[in-house]
Amino acid sequence: MDFFIKSGSPEKQRSACIIIGIFATRRLSGPAEQIDSVSDGYLSALLRRGNIEGEIGQILFLQQIPGVLSERVLLVGCGKERELNESNYQKIIQKTMQTLNESGTLEAICFLSELHINGKDNYWAIRQGIEITKDTLYSFDKFKSQKTKKRRALHKLTFITQSRKQLSKAELAVTHGKAISSGIKACKDLTNMPANICTPLYLAEQAQQLAEQHEKISVSILDQHALKDLKMHSYLAVAQGSSNPAYLSLLHYKGGETAQKPIILIGKGVTFDSGGLSLKGSAAMDEMKYDMAGAAAVYGTLKAIADLNLPLNVIGILAGAENMPAGNAYRPGDILTTMSGQTVEVLNTDAEGRLVLCDVLTYVERFDPECVIDIATLTGACIGALGHNISALLTPHNGLAHELLKASQQAGDKAWQLPMDDEYQSQLESPFADMNNLGGNAAGTITAACFLSRFTAKYTWAHLDIAGTAWRPAGPNKGATGRPVALLTQFLINRSDDQQ
Structure with missing residues (x-):
């Protein structure tokens, strides 16, 4: 069409x-x-x-x-x-x-x-x-x-x-709309794939295919051996109960000057989340194939900005893993040493997304980023707080929050900022390790972001929790929404000055 x-x-x-x-x-x-x-x-x-x-x-x-x-x-x-x-x-x-x-x-x-x-x-x-x-x-x-x-x-x-004077602005709307729609479709297609096909390896293969289609995108894939060499033990713990190994896929879009610092987008790519040994209930467990919607959104956004040829440097990361129960799965009570050296007491193996993301947040320090945004279907508490219409935004950086909220309004892909006051950090205290991975029942979306913030001290960072907005849970339109591709692409359009 x-x-x-x-x-x-x-x-x-x-x-x-x-x-x-x-x-x-x-x-x-x-x-x-x-x-x-x-x-x-x-x-x-x-x-x-x-x-x-x-x-x-x-x-x-x-x-x-x-x-x-x-x-x-x-x-x-x-x-x-x-x-x-x-x-x-x-x-x-x-x-x-x-x-x-x-x-x-x-x-x-x-x-x-x-x-x-x-x-x-x-x-x-x-x-x-x-x-x-x-x-x-x-x-x-x-x-x-x-x-x-x-x-x-x-x-x-x-x-x-209405008039010929508006034609150039209208043509830009078509250019943006077509590229964003294409990115949304790519995100939906990837998210809707069943977990027996969409494994962490499949995410890596899709990243490679996207790089082959766009001259300005290159790809690098880190397998389990590379992740082990990097001491990403928290990330690997989540994946160790699955027969599908973890893969970290990096898409490097180089549209800006060589010296321009990259904007980094990190997508949680848990291709199936059974909850691990803290097993989820069977109701709606089929939907846990969409726990990689953050990675799919990053993939769709990279496609959109490549189609638009934006003059930016962007690194999109698909953090692929599968969380399954097995004899060798990680356990409640285990203590993991993250890539940063900080230790985490596992209270619940179903709070796995943050254990994947924390190591990736440490890994990206090497790129000296302009800013880092992680996108994740992270907490059921987010659905309780904001429902299925608005994504949660959490960041200690007010400037970045303002940019993302502005982009969300422009794109019609709404987000709402939740607080991250220091008082919430106390819920992560552990008697046995530097922190726990759960934070308790209260303010679950906030404490999850507080957990991630402990790995982001060296750069400007924001977290988008899309647990409620990435998926339509019922009805004839059940399935992936493609969010927040529109928000992220608008944010990057604004950063590139390719605006109306």
Whole structure:
């Protein structure tokens, strides 16, 4: 599917379908008023008869409207004009694309990006239109023997901008939207893979393939022997109960000057998390294949920035491991010596992500990073705190927090900053080691970040807990969301000044 930009009035567009909005209480949007004018009140008459009220989710297909060149016009309910916000716009685009896809429409011209959305501009509306369209039409049927039969697929969507002066900004929205959507799809595909296929080795192979596809990406893979030589004993302890060995995959994107310090993204890549000897309950354990969604998000983000050719140096790290129970698995009560030399008492083997990440956070010191961001499905407590809509952001560095929160708002990929006050550190105290790996039941997301912070003293660092946002847990859309690829890519776009 491809996306285009043009300017012009709705009645002059020659297409299979044009899409225009109708507001609640039967009010016409600007493009609808133009069509109503050239058709001698055709739309006004429909509204007076009550054919469509304009509530969000209402749809009405019209054919052969007088004075209009397009074959069909799709009227889309947009709700109350003053209440048209980011969330409602997303619902409108989703419903529109579902309708077009089900109707077998091959191409369409969309005037919805001209709507006035509270606090947003045309660039945002077009880019979100692309990202929501791709998300709405996404399906993962790789392992279905009988593929879903589809009608003719929508393959061309054109967004309208109000004037030619806005064309360059609108074209940038298309460029960004297409690259981010591609990265999100790559993240979803990887996260949705079953754990019997998506092993730590598979993550390494995907990293190698991505490097082969992009000239500015190179890859290096550290196997268990290399990790042992580096004394990454905490990382290896998590993996030792599995027959699938750990692999640490590093994607080096070199788009900036040689002297430019790299931005490092670390993704937790636990390809299946049984909980280890602290075994999880069987309910929804199938979803624990998505415990590598952080690594998948890093992979998708590297793909997006390579497509955009951003002038930055970025290192994306996929920290692959599998947490399984076995006779040689690590145990509650074990004491591990991390790469940093600090010791950790294991209170629960299901708090394994931090044990993988802490060694990687020490390892990346050698790159003298500009900043480090780790992305992980780290705590169930995060779902309890923020649900499935907002990711948790934790960092002691206010400047970096501001950048990430700004990017989250720009991208529509929301995050919320939680505190990391020193008082929480006391929950990690252990009578037998430098710290424990659990922190107790209270403030679990915060104490997990406090644990990680003990390995980040030498650089600027932030932690994103995506346990609630990386996966839709139920319903027909169950599966990976591709978050927070949009947030991370926006952050890097901002850092590169490749902005609107």
